[in-house]
Amino acid sequence: MAEINERLFREAKKYIAGGVNSPVRSFKAVGGAPVFVKKASGSKIFGEDGKTYIDYCLSWGALLLGHAHRDVSLEVKKAVEKGTSYGAPTKIETEFARRITKAVPSMERIRLVSSGTEAAMSAVRAARGYSKKNKLIKFKECYHGHGDYFLAGKRGVPENLSRDVLNLDYNKLEQVELALSEDRDIACVIVEPIAANSGLLLPQKSFLEGLRKLTLRYKALLVFDEVITGFRFCFGAAQNVFGIIPDLTCLGKIIGGGFPLACFGGKDEIMRCLAPEGNVYQAGTLSGNPVAVRAGLKTLELLKTPGFYKKLNDKSELFYRRLDKAVETSGVGVCLNRFGPMFNFCFRDKLKFKKFFHQLLSCGVYLSPSADEVCFISSAHSDKDLNDTANAVTYALSRLN
Known part of the structure; x- marks a missing residue:
């Protein structure tokens, strides 16, 4: 399915400078062709490649309620x-x-x-x-x-x-x-x-x-x-x-x-x-x-709904505990930075982030496509989304050794 994104990216470059309307979207920081999005709903984006991704970029943090609330x-x-x-x-x-x-x-x-x-x-x-x-x-x-x-x-x-x-x-x-x-x-x-x-x-x-x-x-x-x-x-x-x-x-x-x-x-x-x-x-x-x-x-x-932020922050903390465990047992030089529903995987070797990013992408998890950018959790992310992501992170880190 990667060929679909590659073809769409080649076509975009003919008419749009760099093929994108904001540089970081190009995947230059992680390599490969960017995922072209067909639609989005809740915690998910649906690619032109036919795949569904759990989204932690969320339009670069704009969607605290998730997509298409x-x-x-x-x-x-x-x-x-x-x-x-x-x-x-x-x-x-x-x-x-x-x-x-x-x-x-x-x-x-x-x-x-x-x-x-x-x-x-x-x-x-x-x-x-x-x-x-x-x-x-x-x-x-x-x-x-x-x-x-x-x-x-x-x-x-x-x-x-x-x-x-x-x-x-x-x-x-x-x-x-x-x-x-x-x-x-x-x-x-x-x-x-x-x-x-x-x-x-x-x-x-x-x-x-x-x-x-x-x-x-x-x-x-x-x-x-x-x-x-x-x-x-x-x-x-x-x-x-x-x-x-x-x-x-x-x-x-x-x-x-x-x-x-x-x-x-x-x-x-x-x-x-x-x-x-x-x-x-x-x-x-x-x-x-x-x-x-x-x-x-x-x-x-x-x-402003009563309990909105408490629920979001509590959900984020539970997620981070799973991620912390995955990081600690991986043996990979990486740490998890976070504050509220905002987090980032910090690798000592930034080349490893590229591999990590693409491993997660193959598992249906879409992070912000740059080691310097943060990721975001929304109220639309379900317990299943977060559990599936934690499992994918554990797997992706194991592939880096």
Whole structure:
């Protein structure tokens, strides 16, 4: 059946740059042709190759309720019948914003956008406009989308942008203090509270707290990129869990229920700098799209069901116990990193991850196709899914010796 994916990939390359619309989907990090998906439902994706896979990529973490959740799908169908885009304000945008600000109190006001990249770009622009400073601190292990400032030094990005970006090491608070003390033109520090694009790197206990203290001391803004972590562990954000209050926050993925919806927001006085109230321009034709907002509203409603997160986290912990046992008895140089319903297999030898990935794929288990990316558990994953996956992991690890 691999020939089907190979043929489809060759055909895609004729018309789509690289054959995919986002690089990591190409399977370049693991080798082989990517699985072309025909449809998806619950915890499963169904390939054009005729195979069914238990999905732990979940559209890169966007689907905490799983694929094609019935209630979200019904809400979307009703929304489409009323029009797919207005380019004008709606009551449901206000209701969505109200629910977000209530769940994440540091976000006193928000602005809706269509992607996490837009949210991060716009938050940094707002920070610059408010502070009247130019530079930003980011961390090498964190991902904030493909905006130029987040890819400073990369090909295609103007060289002069590198002057305004300080790229530091995650969890190295002393580097941040040195940078802030030596340069008073730093507008903000942007960080993922949990670095989920570097094999699931957790913050040291003092790191986030230290960032908050240092940014206050040196009058820089603290921006939390919670596109992945927002609404992942609780009805709120990682900042709720860690007890840190940033100045600005970016949300995405889960809040859109599988649709292109994200937002950024923060203190009222900062958000007032945005047009039309202020002079910092930010806009978008499809921002606040009514179909996406309806999907997001229904998703938030379902996430607020009593016991939702406890059940999800308990289920995840039971799963991890099975995986821990498989890892410990395998004799393979691998460890399991996890936080809530988010996990990653960290191999000492990254070549082994490629073999591991394809062994699991042959068993009908679809992980995120890169050693640096995390995997996700949804409420749609059944006990059978998790048991079957644990058995497949045990088998796949045994094949690596």
